[in-house]
Amino acid sequence: MLVDLARNDVNRTCRPETVKVEKLMAIEKFSHVIHLTSMVTGLLREGKNRFDAFRSIFPAGTVSGAPKLKAIELVMGLEKERRGVYAGAVGRFDFADDEMDTCIAIRTMTFKDGVAYLQAGGGIVYDSVEEDEYVETLNKLMGNVRALDGAESE
Template sequence: RIEADIEGSLFDVYRVLRTTNPSPYMFYFSSDDIEIAGASPETLVKLVDNQVYTFPLAGTRPRGKTDEEDRLLEEDLLADEKELAEHNMLVDLGRNDIGKISEIGSVKVNRYMDIVRFSHVMHIGSTVEGILRENYDYLSTIDSILPAGTLSGAPKIRACEIINELEDNKRGIYGGAIGYIDLTGNLDTCIAIRIAFARDKKVFIRVGAGIVADSVPENEFVECNNKARAVMDALRMADGGIE
């Protein structure tokens, strides 16, 4: 968790993020004494006309400064056994989560291990989908997926117990969901990552990395810094900045 003093509003941070780090999910929220701004790259779960989708993103490299460096970083990512193991774990977890609420035989992976690029990082991405079972709805859909395996690990219940034992500070909104539900029961939610949370002139940023047996702690620390960079840069550029 990164903590800093802040002057001004996170709405200015949101405006900067729209320019410097355009992402599939851009959001700003304020209520009473809190503000949240973010640019999440990752869907939690999407429900459209009884079709359920989740899009695991795992495996990370920074973006290259040139096209050639970018290509080499992509090749390095796709050759990294640790990153591939992490991604496969999350694809399997997504299949299991979607399978709990989908018609038997309808769950499939229709996009597997593509490279997805954003302004500061690239990820390995896949798509898992299924057909929603009769008598299930958007609430069942959210319940089957939350918390995202990307943020909890597997098996989920034991992983969450370990998180509670090891982490000194509660995660709050980080790793939860932000999105909408429409009047027909469709929904679209993202994982609450790449966000800034502000209260009482303090701003908080959380980042994390997936830990598997082959993880190298120093590499995971570098990954966390890469993930935090977009929001940190936006905070520095926004009116008032950070101290």
């Protein structure tokens, strides 16, 4: 479902015949979690630029849900805190080469007034088990927790 949502987002600014799933559900292992990752690519339509592509993709369906607009509306009504950088885009726009490289900030640590704030989330679907999602979210935060523990012990 999320790959289909990404294909639809990319298709809004790219030539339909060029939209491709370059990588589908590849397994990537990290220190505390394992992810399935996919990559959707396309060539921009005439009259569209990378900023148009950026606007059509973000917020990404993987962190907003589907259908995207309704999911965003629900999230904004249910979440008690604003997300800040969490679930947003981090990247670069290279003006010399007309390139863009972005990613989704799915594990974040921000500091304000001497307090560290960690954010991570889980994908909720119709058969999600609340306790399992909570444990998964804690596992996702462990890399940042270990970084803080290491910094405090120095």
